[in-house]
Amino acid sequence: MEVLAGAIMLAFAAIGAGIGNALVFGRYLEGVARQPEARGMLFTQTFIGIALVEALPIIAVAFGIMSVLGIL
Amino acid sequence: MEKTPKLSLGPSELWNLDLTVVITTTITCILVFIIAVLAARSHSLVPKGMQNLVEMIIEFTQGIVRSNLHGKIGERFYGFAFTLFLFIFIANQLGLMFNVVTEHHEPVPALGIEAADHGGHAAEGKEEHNAYAWWKSPTADINVPIAMAFAITIVAHFLGIRKSPKKYASHYFQPFWWMFPLHIIDEIAKPMTHGMRLWANIFAGEVLIIVMLKGSVFLTGAPLLVWLGYSVFVGTIQAYVFTVLAMVYMSQKLSTDH
Numbered sequence: 001m002e003v004l005a006g007a008i009m010l011a012f013a014a015i016g017a018g019i020g021n022a023l024v025f026g027r028y029l030e031g032v033a034r035q036p037e038a039r040g041m042l043f044t045q046t047f048i049g050i051a052l053v054e055a056l057p058i059i060a061v062a063f064g065i066m067s068v069l070g071i072l
Numbered sequence: 073m074e075k076t077p078k079l080s081l082g083p084s085e086l087w088n089l090d091l092t093v094v095i096t097t098t099i100t101c102i103l104v105f106i107i108a109v110l111a112a113r114s115h116s117l118v119p120k121g122m123q124n125l126v127e128m129i130i131e132f133t134q135g136i137v138r139s140n141l142h143g144k145i146g147e148r149f150y151g152f153a154f155t156l157f158l159f160i161f162i163a164n165q166l167g168l169m170f171n172v173v174t175e176h177h178e179p180v181p182a183l184g185i186e187a188a189d190h191g192g193h194a195a196e197g198k199e200e201h202n203a204y205a206w207w208k209s210p211t212a213d214i215n216v217p218i219a220m221a222f223a224i225t226i227v228a229h230f231l232g233i234r235k236s237p238k239k240y241a242s243h244y245f246q247p248f249w250w251m252f253p254l255h256i257i258d259e260i261a262k263p264m265t266h267g268m269r270l271w272a273n274i275f276a277g278e279v280l281i282i283v284m285l286k287g288s289v290f291l292t293g294a295p296l297l298v299w300l301g302y303s304v305f306v307g308t309i310q311a312y313v314f315t316v317l318a319m320v321y322m323s324q325k326l327s328t329d330h
Contacts, residue, residue, distance in 0.1 A: 051309055055265050059268050059272040062268075
């Protein structure tokens with residue numbers, strides 16, 4: 001049962017992180033296409049955004065791994 | 073995931089001191105100290121080698137502080153931001169290099185090492201292991217990042233109260249008085265996610281490395297190298313994000329415009 005719970009956590013974390021990162025990175029590509037000279041500034045901002053978006057999915061992944069391995 | 077040796081200081085499990093984390097945190101501190109001393113020992117006007125590298129990191133962290141804390145108050149945080157970034161960066165990379173594992177057959181109560189578990193795994197026909205890891209990233213243990221995040225939050229609140237106690241108290245009731253519970257949740261959630269973001273990234277990375285090492289030949293070759301490279305990248309990004317967020321949380325309490 002714990003393994004199943006962990007697997008579901010990992011799956012939903014992957015879905016959430018995928019959608020979130022796609023939104024952030026898609027907007028970054030749009031921005032670079034519109035204004036190629038703003039690339040350097042947008043790149044660092046994008047990675048801050050991705051790290052913020054990924055926070056909750058990666059926490060879910062960590063707890064999912066702990067659940068699968070039976071540490072939790 | 074291997075078990076870690078623990079030093080028991082009290083009656084319950086909450087009092088256990090993870091010796092692996094103590095050892096690797098000390099090693100990280102020593103490494104950061106050595107890097108700083110090597111960079112500052114023979115300084116020249118035209119920087120080269122180690123001095124050049126550390127000056128780049130200092131300018132980088134000064135940029136982080138300057139973009140969040142404006143004016144004279146920001147200058148006080150240059151050293152703090154540099155130390156924080158370098159410590160987390162080194163700590164994140166530490167667990168990627170190698171692993172020290174000891175196999176135990178006799179219990180060692182002083183280090184919290186238990187006797188080999190003869191049931192369970194042996195019955196399933198698997199290889200029996202009673203391995204203890206003596207090496208991992210200090211940030212892969214939840215206590216270290218959470219402690220850092222809470223320390224930063226305490227400093228931020230202290231700075232806010234010292235700047236203007238009235239403004240600090242009133243900002244909990246902005247823009248409406250009934251928003252007070254939301255503000256309380258916000259203040260608790262900020263250090264929690266701040267610390268757990270760093271911990272979860274490094275922990276998930278290390279677990280995947282262990283899984284790959286225990287997996288088939290197809291996992292220990294090129295995929296492991298790719299994942300190690302990605303882990304170095306993630307460690308750098310997370311050190312950067314942790315430093316940025318520390319400065320953002322402090323600037324929120326110090327800002328005058330809202």
